[in-house]
Amino acid sequence: MKRVLSLLAAAIICSAAFSQNDLKVPAPSPATTIKQDFGLSSVEISYSRPGVKGRKIFGDLVPFDKVWRTGANGATVITFGDEVTIGDKKVPAGKYGLLTIPGQSEWTIILTKSTEVTSPSAYKQADDVVRIKAKPMPLPFPVESLMIVFDDVKPTAMQAVILWENTAVAFPITTAIDGKVSAQIDQLMKTDKPPYFAAAMYYLENGKDLDKA
Template sequence: MKPCLCFPFLLFLAGSLAASTHTQAQQTLRIPVASPAVRIRQDFSVSFVELSYSRPSKKGREIFGKLEPYGQVWRTGANTNTKIRFGEEVKFGGQTVPAGTYALFSIPGPKEWTLILNRDTAQWGAYTYKPEMDVVRVKAVPVTLRDPAETMSLTLENLKPSAADLTLRWDKTQVSVPLTADSDAQVEAQIAQAMQGEKKPYISAAQYYYNNNKDLNQALTWLDASIKQQPSYYAYYWKARVLQKAKRPDEATAAAKQSLELVKAEKTPSIKEEYVRLNQQLLADIGGKK
């Protein structure tokens, strides 16, 4: 009789299954990373700015001039190179940069930094950095922080409709580069195109002109066109605001009162209360400045 191989085979199978299970457990293990990755998308101008980078920590080390030597190209973060994406043409430190994605490198210095936008976004760190692929280089003056920053951060600060500061903080150092965009030209082009269509953005265009100190007579023309199409408390409220800004208080008062009259038909109590309050405040402001 031939010897039975069933028992050895079963042992082999059990061992294989255990090894397979152990391998799978290793493959799915998640542990905290030393420099966690982050992606930030910020509305900016008429589009956005997006930052993708990994955030190293100080961990008791002296960073600039030691861990990250002065005068050498740095990835401006950890792991893969830091990336910045612009949804439209911008000025980076005063230099024009087309819309697109760029690697953000930097050269730290004790009194001056160089910030670099480079076309090669696929490299690890700065080991294969090629200066011939630079798009722009700009200078920035570092500021010493009173309280050291444990973890490196890149943020967009001092946000305005078409301006912001790209700001880096780590350890005792802060560096900022201004970002600007020509949103006005883009908005004007959008308005011109939209006014050729069937649904003309009269009120939105008037609000833009009001908020950006542009031609108030043109804003009033658009508001009157909206009111002619369909009288509304919203359009009359904005007409009152534009007239007040144009220093035409009597006409502004009449428009605010018309808005109060029309808002009586509003069926949503919270909206009705809001526009009653806004118009009453506007009337008080007009009366106080006559």
């Protein structure tokens, strides 16, 4: 009888443990993904959004001159659907880790081949695809939760902007589409339904061959 009771008690304890494992609560730093149509494709950034919560962020919680995953929980990942240029570096379509090195007067923006860098010790400079400098800008208002946005979006150029606490840092992303669009136009003009209007608008809006427009 004692053995049966012991087994029953163990089963109840195990059941309670499994029930606790199923508990779902809000994440302190919730994950998000932003996606921007850009050029002929899109750019996407997945990251987690820690809050200030009354703390000093840059130079304290996030040390100066140290690699930062630019988020919380896991790695921040940027995905390009087509080739882009950042700084003077061409970046093929694909997924990359987005890292930063915050500084008082200058930040370093890094794109790394690894999408698993969650701490400075996991970072390898040899995996860098892009490494450029950017100037931090003071914000006239506080930003409680880390935010990454796309701004000044044009057909072939835009800014990715990191905002948190009282600081904003931006880096440029550009893409080349003219060759691809022109090739499409040339090909479609040979069909039974040529895109005259769309082609003319593209040429006019982008200062291209006006005779063709």
